[in-house]
Amino acid sequence: MTGTLRILIGCETSGIARRAFAALGHDVxxxxxxxxxxxxxxxxxxxxRNGILTEGWDxxxxxxxxxxxxxxxxxxxxxxxxxWSPPKRLPKGRSWSDMRLEFEEGVRIFTACWTAPINxxxxxxxxxxxxxxxxxxxxxxxxxxxxxxWFGHPEYKGTGWYFRGLPELVATAPLPExxxxxxxxRAWNRVHRMPPGPERARLRSRxxxxxxxxxxxxxxxxxxxxxxxxx
Numbered sequence: 001m002t003g004t005l006r007i008l009i010g011c012e013t014s015g016i017a018r019r020a021f022a023a024l025g026h027d028v029x030x031x032x033x034x035x036x037x038x039x040x041x042x043x044x045x046x047x048x049r050n051g052i053l054t055e056g057w058d059x060x061x062x063x064x065x066x067x068x069x070x071x072x073x074x075x076x077x078x079x080x081x082x083x084w085s086p087p088k089r090l091p092k093g094r095s096w097s098d099m100r101l102e103f104e105e106g107v108r109i110f111t112a113c114w115t116a117p118i119n120x121x122x123x124x125x126x127x128x129x130x131x132x133x134x135x136x137x138x139x140x141x142x143x144x145x146x147x148x149x150w151f152g153h154p155e156y157k158g159t160g161w162y163f164r165g166l167p168e169l170v171a172t173a174p175l176p177e178x179x180x181x182x183x184x185x186r187a188w189n190r191v192h193r194m195p196p197g198p199e200r201a202r203l204r205s206r207x208x209x210x211x212x213x214x215x216x217x218x219x220x221x222x223x224x225x226x227x228x229x230x231x
Contacts, residue, residue, distance in 0.1 A: 003224050008055075010048045010062040010113060012207070013037050017063055020212035024220055049109065053116040059166075059223055061215070062113045062123040063207055069103035070110065075129035078103060083131060107135045114140060120165040120223055122215070124207075127160050144168045149175045149188070151210035157191045159211070167222060172214045 009017045009030040015038040018030040022042070029042050031052055036043035046052060053060070068074050077099050080087050090096060113123055114137055127143050128136070143160030152173035161169065178184035 003228075005058040005220055005223055005227075006056060007059045007061070007220075008052065008057045008118075010060060011065045011109075012063040013043075014206055015040055015043070016207040016209055017061060017212045017215070018042065020209065020216040021061075021220065023213075024216055026220060049112045053112065053118065057118045058227065059120040059219060060113065060116055060118045060122070061219075062121075065109045065113060065123065065125060066102065066106040067110075067125045068106070069099060070106045070128050070132035071126035072129045073126070075131065078129070078131055083134075103131070107132065111135075111137060114162070114164065120219065121163070122166050122219065123162045125160055125162060126158070139164075146171075146211065148208045148211060149177065151208060151214050153208045153210055154184075154188055155191060155208075156188050159208075166219050169211070169214060169218060173210060 003025075005026045007021050007026050007028045009021065009028065011032055012018065012030045013032045013034045013036055015030065015036055018028050018040065019038075022028040029044060030036060030040070031044040031046055031048055033045065033047055035045055044052060048062070048065075069078060077087055077090060077094075079085055086096060087099075090099065110123065110125065114121060125143065127145070133140075140162060143162055145158050145160050146169050147159070148155040148157055150169075150171035150173075152175065154175055178188060
């Protein structure tokens, strides 16, 4: 073992996570159904479920799998009172059937990543609603919630991580939080205050470089040591 890990960054087009891990000298690739924004030749354009997960990776970090129908904030579009009763209202121009299909797709992608034959897995996803939790693997833990301001970014955006074989992220550059209701506090909430628009989902899902640099250092060091120890 030379200290170089084979790492797959799934569901990422920005290249932010790929570059953070590659900066440490590891063999890193990203994949997504869309092209990489930076035009990297280390990006595979594919559905993450179509074979790439079985190509002998040491670490899988899945950045932005479809979560709109799995997260707690999206539950109101999936069901009314109880479970799987007709919702009281739906997004404009969408049907309940649309919602169910997107839910099933999100479940399948998340489950494929979590159960991949890879020893170290981190999946970025918000805390799930009860409908999604009912469909998840039995060994899925509660999410570890971190904030961008733990890593030097003056913003609020609770980011959930589900870990298998990896440690929780530790803050590296925590910033003092502004007074609630102040202009600075409102600026920190820019992600939540973004107006509707075609770019809103993409911008809200972008990774934070400071968080990804911390992840690369904290996860890779332990993985390299473990592999050297166990052979």
